[in-house]
Amino acid sequence: MKLSLTHRCCTFASIVGLSLLTACASTVNTVERAAPVGQRQMVNDKRVITDAGLNRAVRIVGVNEAPGEFLKIQVELLNTTSSLKSFNYRFEWFDANGVQVNSPTSTYIPRQIEGKESIFLSALAPTPAAKDFRLKLIDNTR
């Protein structure tokens, strides 16, 4: 009888625990055209990972660019976890000589990404002279 009560308690606790976990973890379902009309012009990228935890949770899927006088960059990110993730990002720009192009509007921008969601971060070069970019991502744990 005593064992049975313990067993019941454990089962109840497990159900409550699972219910709570399910309530906290909401992931994103998506639907899109099977064969997209637009073709992305992908960019070969180099990644420097110093925060492995952030990289595991918010994975950089790919980088593509759009033609134009002002360079346009789009970075696709995927939240590999099942919970909401907050982070900050900032784009930096460099001219043909590798010198940084400063912009008065440059700042870390906060973003949130839902569980299993894919988002795009896009930015336009501040001047036509900007030829290269760097995206910085930092966790929002403070």
Add this chain to the structure above:
Amino acid sequence: MKSQNSPHTLLALGSASLLLAGCATPQATYVDPSGSRIITTVGSINIQDYANAADTMVGSLIDGVINAGKLESPGGQPAMLAISRIVNNTSQHVDTDMLVKKIRVALSKTGKVVTTTTMGLGGNAEDPLAKGIQQQTEFLQDKKNTRLPDYSLSGKIIEQREQAGNVRQSSFVFQLSLTSKDGLAVWEEEKTITKQGKRSTVGF
């Protein structure tokens, strides 16, 4: 013996004091205004919010007007921009130049847009001396060669507050319009920044 130890004791005490002073937390410190360690408050527009809104506005303007080849100006010169009314519909005192100046600087750096400082709303020049020099030059040359602006920039900042239990939420809506000489809004953009919290926090 005692007299021999005294200099050592003093030296040790002095070193300890220096170490303590070196480790002491400073009362004030510099932080990068574009970094991620600046103060964020729920009820007011913070410096990073202006930069964030300006960044969106400039990006949209470059993408929708300049990169799209829709920017019109006489003889291939940079387009001339005049700043019109930016209405502050928030509950706090806001210097709209916190937003507008960032946009002006960013547009100026593109090399595609210049802003007039001698023409303003209600005839008020931002730079009265420059306006005087311009008028004197025209008088001495006996001709009016004042170039009129190709575009004017107007907008509004709106605030919306909500509260549910202990959680407070503030939304600041930044709206801007670029109007051509024909009186048509050739570009418009809106950026909403929403913040939630129970009290002021550090960081985003």
